[in-house]
Amino acid sequence: MAEELxxxxxxxxxxxxxxxxxxxxxxxxxxxxxxxxxxxxxxAELVLDRDGEAERLPLMSLSEAGARLGSGLLPDGVxxxxxxxxIDQAAAERLGDFYxxxxxxxxxxxxxxxxxxxPSDINLWPEHFDIAFEGGDEGxxxxxxxxxxxxxxxxxxxxxxVGPWTGEVSGDLWNAEGFRGAELTYSELVAAEDQQAxxxxxxxxxxxxxxG
Numbered sequence: 001m002a003e004e005l006x007x008x009x010x011x012x013x014x015x016x017x018x019x020x021x022x023x024x025x026x027x028x029x030x031x032x033x034x035x036x037x038x039x040x041x042x043x044a045e046l047v048l049d050r051d052g053e054a055e056r057l058p059l060m061s062l063s064e065a066g067a068r069l070g071s072g073l074l075p076d077g078v079x080x081x082x083x084x085x086x087i088d089q090a091a092a093e094r095l096g097d098f099y100x101x102x103x104x105x106x107x108x109x110x111x112x113x114x115x116x117x118x119p120s121d122i123n124l125w126p127e128h129f130d131i132a133f134e135g136g137d138e139g140x141x142x143x144x145x146x147x148x149x150x151x152x153x154x155x156x157x158x159x160x161x162v163g164p165w166t167g168e169v170s171g172d173l174w175n176a177e178g179f180r181g182a183e184l185t186y187s188e189l190v191a192a193e194d195q196q197a198x199x200x201x202x203x204x205x206x207x208x209x210x211x212g
Contacts, residue, residue: 001041001085002126004062009039009073017123020103020131023096025124032073039069043096044087059085095150098158098186099124102131102148105160105196109146109203110135117142128152134165141167142211144181146203154178158186160199162206173209182206 002025007016010027018025026040026047038049046065048055057068062085066078103122110119110133119135132147145163149155154177163181176183184202192198 001046001059001062001065002124002129004079004081005046005066005069005074006039006041007126008076009069013075016126017121018126019122020099020124022100024092025096025099039073041092043092044089059087061085098148098150099131101195101199102160105199105203106131106133106146106148108200109207130161132161136165136207136210138165141165143167144207144210146207155183155185160184160189160202162203162210164210167210169210173206 002018006026007018010016010018011030011032019028021038021040021042023042024040027038029036029038031037035050036052040047040049041059042056044059045056046059046068048069055068057065059065061083062079062081064082066074069078071078106122110122113119113135116137117135120133122131122133124131128149130147130149132145134143134145136143141164143165144167145161145165147163148158148160150158161176161179161181161183163176163179169180169182174180174182182202184199189195189198
C-alpha cells in the first residue's frame with residue numbers, strides 16, 4: 001500500500017516520503033485539481049481526504065483501492081494486482097500506535113537538537129516502512145539517523161534505532177544487529193516500566209555518546 005498507492009499519489013510526483021498520520025501513515029497534504037487533498041491509511045482503511053471531506057474504503061486489494069483513487073492521482077498507472085490483502089485489523093491498529101509513539105518521541109528529540117545539528121524533517125519511508133529523521137554535524141562525523149522500524153528481514157519485531165553515518169562507534173551502547181549502530185527492541189520497550197522514558201533514554205544516551 002505504501003509503495004504502490006500512497007506514495008505515488010502524493011504531489012509533487014517525484015517525492016515519495018510519507019508522514020505518520022492518525023491510525024497509520026499517509027501523504028502530506030497537497031494541492032490537486034483545485035482541492036486540498038491527503039491520501040492516508042487508517043487501520044485497514046484507505047482514506048481520501050478532499051477539502052476536509054473524507055472518503056473511506058476498506059483495503060481489499062491494490063487494484064480496487066487504486067481504481068478508487070483513479071489515474072489522475074496515480075499517473076504511473078493503477079495497480080492491477082487483485083490478490084486480497086487480508087489486512088489484520090488488530091495488527092494494523094498496533095502498527096498505527098507504534099508510528100504515533102515513535103513520531104512523538106522523534107519530534108521531541110528533533111526539537112531539542114541545537115541548530116548546528118541541522119535536523120531533517122521526520123519522514124516515513126515507504127520502501128523500508130520506517131519513520132526517521134537525520135541530525136548532527138556531518139563534517140565532524142556526528143550525523144546519524146534516528147528512527148523506528150516495524151521490523152525487517154533481519155528483525156522479527158519492531159525496534160528503535162540510531163544509525164551513525166560515518167562516526168566510529170563501539171561498546172555496549174552500540175548493539176545493533178545487521179547494521180552499525182544501536183537498537184532498542186519492542187520486547188525491551190514493552191518490558192520497561194515507563195516506555196516513553198526508556199525510549200527517550202535510548203535516543204539521548206546514543207546521541208550524547210556520538211556527539212562526544
